[in-house]
Amino acid sequence: MLQTDFIPAQEKDSKHLMVVLHGLGDSMEGYRFLPQVLQLPWLNYLLVNAPDEYYDGYAWFPYPSDNMTPAVKRSRELLFELLDEQGRLGFKSEETYMFGFSQGCMMSVEIGMRYPHRLAGVVGISGWAHEPDNLLADQAPTAKDQKFLITHGTMDPMVPFSMAKNRFDQLIKGGMNIDWHSFPKEHTIHGEPEINLIREFVVAQRP
DSSP: OOOOOOOOOOTTTTEEEEEEEOOOEEEEEGTTTTTHHHOTTTTTEEEOOSSEETTTTTEESSSOOOEEEEEOOOOHHHHHHHHHHHHTTOOOOGGGGEEETTTHHHHHHHHHHHOOSSOEEEEEEEEOOHHHHHHTTOOOTTGGOEEEEEEEEESSSSSOOOHHHHHHHHHHTTOEEEEEESOSSSOOOOOOHHHHHHHHHHHOOOO
């Protein structure tokens, strides 16, 4: 069971949801700013802590590691269970967005590619795709209908730009609907320009 915190939408009875996944060593506390900056009163937020303790925060999988795949699968299955539970609570998958930074980006891509129900959209920031060949081979039937917004920094010292771009290029060539954007940034969110892009994507995918 993953630790979560629900932030309700300003608009009463809204069933649009954004599930927010943090990066390595961070926690849900690092993303409490998101509702304020996105300024989407119809959007509920579910902040999620990764399952493994990592210094003062949490991790979705060990990194760097020669074999992170088992932990990625474990975290993916936990997120599937979380999304299934949100569905039982009335948050339909087609009205649910995934948002992830760094490791959270990688996990969001895993969900977008493998979850058996189409989501409203997937936003991935400063991350990468894990084993893109396997993602394409094992993709869910809905994966090619899934819309992704992926952003990355050209000066990222943590997740090299060329590595990330090459892996997402593989997914694009494999037929995935990925809107790729680069920013002159390091391993962070590039202020208002990137926030505006995310907001526009989320609004455009609103069911």
